[in-house]
Amino acid sequence: MKATPITLLVCALGGEGGGVLTEWLVEAARLAGFPAQATSIPGVAQRTGATTYYIELFPVLQSQLCGRQPVFSLSPVPGALDALVSSELLETARQIGNGMTSPERTRVLTSSARLLTTQERMQMSDGRRDPAELLKLVRAFSREHQVFDMNAVARECGTVVSAVLLGAIAGSGLFPIERRFYEEAVRGGVPHEKANASAQASLRGFAKAFEIVSQRQTQADFVSQVLKAQAMDSRLRGNDAGADGNDGRATALSVIPAEAGIHGFPPPVREFASLGYVRLADYQGRSYADLYTRRLRQVLDAETAADPQAANGHAITRETARWLALWMAFDDIVRVADLKSRASRHDRVLREVKAGEDDLVKVFDHFKPGVPEFAALLPSSLAQKLVAWDRRRIAAGKEPWAMPLKIGTHTAAGMLALRTLAAMKxxxxxxxxxxxxxxxxxxxxxxxxxxxxxxWALGHEVAHCGRLIKGYGATNERGKDNLLHVLDHLAVLPETEAATHAIAEARAAALADDAGQALDATLVRHGAPKREPKPQPIRFMRRPVPRESMDERRA
Structure with missing residues (x-):
């Protein structure tokens, strides 16, 4: 029997019940008769630092210690953890980066769910960390690992992620504690039939995670035993591993969706093309989705002529399929009304607030449509007059016209208003x-x-420029202006290689700096003019009168 404590570090974000999880673990150890200790280090904020909980359990029953007490540590030692459990993938990678895990010793149980950091959200382009790189880090610095979406399990069972974390720990067999002691700790010592609704939900999440982890653990142990037996048999026979030409790696079969309307596209393109087709059919109808495929085929024909052997995997058509679908499904007030009035959105709100069957939930949506939103649905002649009127107001120092709205989408009138607007597509x-x-x-x-x-390289760079179009309002307009400037001044450079290089640099500069200074510097460096500055109205504001002066006047 191991004569040293079993060490566990739990990483949970704010509001996920990490403290409750620690209490459950210590209580389960006490019920099972094992000495244990837990400490915690609170994080700075919900996403700038997780609260970590450190648990040590001595795997000898208290009754067998003959009055002696083990000495526990108050903080984890990097590289000396038996297990690391985390509710968020990037947080797992952060703890690995701190040196907490050891490839020879540490077992990692982590959720694949992500909660984006502030830095990831601030990026104008896709600033998310690549989950494949994070998983690669987990594999490289763990003795064994299990990864699944713990947040999805928690939502499915109507509980918080701390119960799922407890089930994962119990299912892994890390501690020599029977399952019934974990469940008794969750119930708070009361019988199962008398447990309250919160405890019942926690037990459902616990059981689901326990099943996932324990089954995977059993499968992994079975595979390990089979491989050891095969290796022993190979050594006895004197055969080299892989002599039959099979290196033991399974062949991954990728299932590529084949929605109607995208037949004939090569496999690398179908993934985005099928998603785009479905998105646009939902957005505006089947004919609009067919227009998407016709446009995409023009690009495919051009790429096939430039790269007949498909040495580049139809990357131009693939990128075009991605950004074209997003651009064609641009956001407007009709689209917003449609999404906010769907039953799936109502169900998601109920899940997020954890509403019970007897709870009343009221949902209010705030809108502030202005002239651009209303003009978007008008013919060009009327829209131009309406926009010109608003511009004259702005030039006179007034605020842009807008109509603040507060719609109760839990009411029949509010839902009717949204569905009426959505029907205007x-x-x-x-x-x-x-x-x-x-x-x-x-x-x-x-x-x-x-x-x-x-x-081919030039077309690929121009296709990537589709990512400049994003957001709404001023951000969307700025992206279109940047794209036009790139097409008008860089894509027409006489030397193909120079044009390719210039577009790549200009796109990176535009995505890195929303003020546009980096883009202007890049344009000038490649011989193109700067973008024309847009006039901005100057508004004169009255200087606020200090409160002391107002009191003196009143006196």
Whole structure:
């Protein structure tokens, strides 16, 4: 029997019940008769630092210690952990980066769920950390590991993630504690039939995680035994491993969706093309989705001519399929009303607030549509007059016109208002915004096709420029202006290689600096003019009167 404590570090974010989890673990150890100790180090905030809980359990029953007491440590020692359990993948990687785990000793149980950091959210491009890299780190610095979406399990069982973490720990067999002691700790000592609703939900999450981890642990042990037996048999026979030409690695079969309308596209393209087709069919109908595939086929034809052997895996068409689908499904008030009035959104809200069957939930949505949102649904002639009127107001020093709205979507009237607005998507193709977006899309696609005809690398860079179009309002307009400037001044450079390099640098600069200074410097460096500055109205504000002066006047 091991004569040293079993060490466990638990990492949980704020509000996930890490303290309750620690109490459950210590109570389960006490019920089972093992001495244990837990300490905690609180984090700075919910996403800038997790609260870590350190537990040590001495794997000898208290009755067998003959009055002696083990000496426990108050803090974890890097590299001396038997297990690391975490509710968030990046937090797991952070603790690994701190040297907490050991490839020879530490077992890692982590959730694949992510809660984006502030730095990830601030990026103008996709600032998310690559989960594949995080998982690679977990594999490299753990003796064994198990990864699954603990947040999804918690939502499914109607509980918090701390109960799922407890089930994962119990299912792993880390501590010599029987399952019944864990469950008794969750119930608080009361019989199962008398446990309250919260305890029942926690037990459901515990049981689900216990089943997932214990089954995987059993499978892993079985595979390990089989491999050891095969290795022993191979040594006895004198055969080299892999002499039959099989290196033991399983072949991964990728299932690529094949939705209607995207037949004929090569496999590397179908993944994004199928998702795009479904998205646009939901957005505006089947005919609009068919327009998406027709546009995509133009790019595919150009890439096939430039790269007949598909040495680059149809990367141009794949990138175009991705950004084209997002651009064609641009956000407007009709789309927002549609998404906010769907039953799936109502169900998600109920799950997030953890509403019970007898709870009343009221949902209020706040909107502030302005002239651009209303003009988007009007024909171009009327839209121009409305926009011109608003610009005159702004030039006169007034605020842009807007209509603040507060709609109770839990009421019949509120839901009817949203569904009425969502039903106006039939008017969308007749609106000025739709016509403008289609014109811009065609301009970009023409740049992709013409660039591909000049050289594959150039077409690939122009296709990547689709990621400049994002967000809404001023951010969306700025992205379109940047794209037009790149197409008009860099994509037409006479030397194909120079144009390719210039576009790549300009795109990176535009995504890294929303003020545009880096982009302007890049444009000038490659011989292109700076972007024209846009006039901004100057508003004169009255100087606020200090409270003391107001009191003196009143006196």
């Amino acid at each position: 039939a008017l969308r193709p007749r609106g000025s915004r739709f016509a403008f977006e289609q014109k811009m899309i065609e301009r970009w696609l023409d740049g992709v096709v013409q660039g591909t005809k000049r050289g």
